[in-house]
Amino acid sequence: MSSPKQKLRLAGAFAALATLALAVSCTGFFQNPTVSTITIDPPSPTISIGASTQMTAAATYSDGSTGTLSGGTSCTGNTACWSSSDPSVASISTGGLLTGVSQGTTTITAASGAVTGTATGTVTLGDVTNLTVTPTSLTMTVSETSTTGLYAYATVGGQQVDVSSTVTWVSNNTTYVTVENGEDPEYVESGATAGSTTVYCTYVSGSNTLTSNTVTVNVSN
Numbered sequence: 001m002s003s004p005k006q007k008l009r010l011a012g013a014f015a016a017l018a019t020l021a022l023a024v025s026c027t028g029f030f031q032n033p034t035v036s037t038i039t040i041d042p043p044s045p046t047i048s049i050g051a052s053t054q055m056t057a058a059a060t061y062s063d064g065s066t067g068t069l070s071g072g073t074s075c076t077g078n079t080a081c082w083s084s085s086d087p088s089v090a091s092i093s094t095g096g097l098l099t100g101v102s103q104g105t106t107t108i109t110a111a112s113g114a115v116t117g118t119a120t121g122t123v124t125l126g127d128v129t130n131l132t133v134t135p136t137s138l139t140m141t142v143s144e145t146s147t148t149g150l151y152a153y154a155t156v157g158g159q160q161v162d163v164s165s166t167v168t169w170v171s172n173n174t175t176y177v178t179v180e181n182g183e184d185p186e187y188v189e190s191g192a193t194a195g196s197t198t199v200y201c202t203y204v205s206g207s208n209t210l211t212s213n214t215v216t217v218n219v220s221n
Contacts, residue, residue: 035059035060035115041119044122045121047090047099049103050159055097057069059080075111081110082094084098084109089121090108100123105121105122108121125156129155130154132153132155136213137216137217141221144190145189151184165183165184168201169181177197190217194221197217
């Protein structure tokens with residue numbers, strides 16, 4: 001027959017097993033915490049064309065702990081997959097390196113499983129060293145809209161960037177010619193009077209204002 005002490009030991013063992021089974025059934029045993037939220041830093045990066053900046057993804061886990069997610073392609077666990085909604089504006093590597101491609105904005109996303117975090121990336125022209133307009137001359141008739149249009153190109157880091165829609169266009173005589181801003185290419189409209197004038201554009205780069213070459217526009221009846 002079992003002694004009272006043996007019965008107590010058995011009862012204690014069964015109680016411990018029951019408690020362990022209950023813990024496993026309710027929350028899992030040694031279960032790794034899962035990602036609850038992702039926060040991207042910096043939240044609103046601004047870079048120039050050709051420049052890069054490192055993005056990081058910080059995770060808050062289901063147990064309240066925090067950590068940094070590594071970049072990769074599995075998109076699960078402690079790994080985040082990076083993407084850009086518009087790679088033509090900014091590209092991002094699997095490691096989270098954001099690189100400016102063209103002027104504009106894009107949404108940067110870091111995803112781990114079904115959880116995502118986002119940031120808004122802005123790409124600027126950066127240091128513009130020259131501004132050029134083509135063609136250098138236009139011939140029009142009265143009350144005509146140019147079918148050729150004007151293109152403005154900025155030199156940024158040694159490459160030519162089309163900035164026709166972002167520069168400020170100026171006509172030296174709006175009686176003969178007017179230019180509306182915000183188009184690409186920029187169309188020229190002649191007035192009701194024949195004559196000749198010049199058109200140019202400007203762009204503010206940091207503390208400097210750059211001025212393009214002039215375009216001669218001849219308006220005839």
